[in-house]
Amino acid sequence: MSVDLRKMRKEERERSKQHRKDRLIQTRVDRRLQGVLVEQARRRRMSVSNLVRGVLEDAFGLADPDVGPLVDGSDRGALATAVADDLxxxxxxxxxxxxxxxxxxxxxxxxxxxxxxxxxxxxxxxxxxxxxxxxxxxxx
Ligand SMILES: [Zn+2]
Incomplete structure (x- = not known):
């Protein structure tokens, strides 16, 4: 395991511990969006919860400015067509x-x-x- 990957996992664990004390917001998503979220979280080796939190923080300008966005412009097009292209x-x-x-x-x-x-x-x-x-x- 590379040092960067170890560091990323440690940071995610620490963020996860901190966020357990935060407020819980639940929302319904359709199965297609659920599939995209699960797949994108898997590719990033993170939980769906952390992916959704990160995307929301990016969207509302609350993310750490030293860390790049979780989903950039090239991802958006790919996400929109990923499921359709697979089939x-x-x-x-x-x-x-x-x-x-x-x-x-x-x-x-x-x-x-x-x-x-x-x-x-x-x-x-x-x-x-x-x-x-x-x-x-x-x-x-
Ligand atoms: Zn289905």
Whole structure:
């Protein structure tokens, strides 16, 4: 593990301890936004809570000025199209009953055996199998 990564994790732990004493705000998000938040937090190796807090601090000018923004201009375009691009290879969706558990390709919701879902049909042999939960399927 590099020193920078260790330092970043220590800083995040310290911020996390400090923020536990802060006020709790809850909000509802749709599954698509949840999927983007989970994926972006994973890429940054941080919790979704810390990602959301950081983005809000950036948006309202409350972030540490010595630290760059969590989401910059290039990320915004990527975030807006990330989910759509991942599924661009799908030419049709077929309704199925799952024989095994799967994860929604759009919102990352866990789907259990026996659940109704959509499977993506693709001619791209390199593409991962695409799944949609029923809520994401309804949003097509
Ligand atoms: Zn979904």
């Amino acid at each position: 661009a290879h799908v030419y049709a969706w077929n309704a199925v009953v799952l024989g095994k558990s799967a994860t929604c390709s759009r919102c990352h919701a866990a789907m259990t055996r026996g659940a109704s879902a959509l499977i993506g049909l693709s001619e791209d042999p390199d593409a991962q199998r695409a799944w949609l939960c029923s809520e994401c399927g309804d949003a097509l």
